[in-house]
Amino acid sequence: QQPVQSPQAVxxxxxxxxxxxxxxxxxxxxxxxxxxxHGEAPVFLMILLKGGEQKGHExxxxxxxxxxxxxSLYLTASQLSYSGTYFCGTATQGAQKxxxxxxxxxxxxx
Amino acid sequence: GAGVSQSPSNKVTEKGKDVELRCDPISGHxxxxxxxxxxxxxxxFLIYFQGNSAPxxxxxxxDRFSAERTGGSVSTLTIQRTQQEDxxxxxxxxxxxxxxxxxxxxxxxxxxxV
Numbered sequence: 001q002q003p004v005q006s007p008q009a010v011x012x013x014x015x016x017x018x019x020x021x022x023x024x025x026x027x028x029x030x031x032x033x034x035x036x037x038h039g040e041a042p043v044f045l046m047i048l049l050k051g052g053e054q055k056g057h058e059x060x061x062x063x064x065x066x067x068x069x070x071x072s073l074y075l076t077a078s079q080l081s082y083s084g085t086y087f088c089g090t091a092t093q094g095a096q097k098x099x100x101x102x103x104x105x106x107x108x109x110x
Numbered sequence: 111g112a113g114v115s116q117s118p119s120n121k122v123t124e125k126g127k128d129v130e131l132r133c134d135p136i137s138g139h140x141x142x143x144x145x146x147x148x149x150x151x152x153x154x155f156l157i158y159f160q161g162n163s164a165p166x167x168x169x170x171x172x173d174r175f176s177a178e179r180t181g182g183s184v185s186t187l188t189i190q191r192t193q194q195e196d197x198x199x200x201x202x203x204x205x206x207x208x209x210x211x212x213x214x215x216x217x218x219x220x221x222x223x224v
Binding site: 002097 | 210211
């Protein structure tokens with residue numbers, strides 16, 4: 001079953017912060033985050049594993065709440081280059097494929 | 111190669127024709143995936159290869175869709191008797207062995223069925 005992302009879209013001014021959530025009804029083993037710019041391929045940002053620590057560095061980080069089967073992506077002091085559609089991809093234990101959410105479109109304005 | 115290569119980048123075909131889409135993964139990546147992305151939508155799983163075997167083909171929409179992988183490298187996705195609803199961007203991704211690695215996607219093939 002497809003994970004649910006929220007919000008579906010968000011518009012920010014440069015320098016503002018954003019949080020994108022990804023929720024699943026299944027017990028997850030891993031969560032991936034990708035960013036896709038218009039007309040381009042999705043680009044891997046980070047992976048979070050069950051029992052692992054919060055990942056990320058500088059201004060983009062993510063967490064994984066195993067009790068809620070939810071992951072959150074944090075973008076702080078956003079830059080114009082952060083614009084794009086963010087997808088979470090989830091996998092259950094033993095699964096070899098990712099199931100992706102419907103995406104969150106992030107627009108950063110000057 | 112340095113990245114995942116897909117060809118053609120664009121394909122316009124007439125309804126009812128067969129098409130072949132090619133994916134050349136990163137050298138040494140044993141896992142290969144095909145996804146489909148319709149306009150403004152998320153990524154829909156089609157098939158997963160480990161080496162030349164396809165242990166999960168559960169996402170193939172119908173028997174008009176098939177895929178193979180040879181030599182643990184190049185993969186071909188074939189769509190027979192194309193329909194307008196097949197129009198989408200077909201993305202291929204490869205991944206190194208191990209759970210800590212993300213997918214590397216190719217730029218995709220934009221298929222338009224007219």
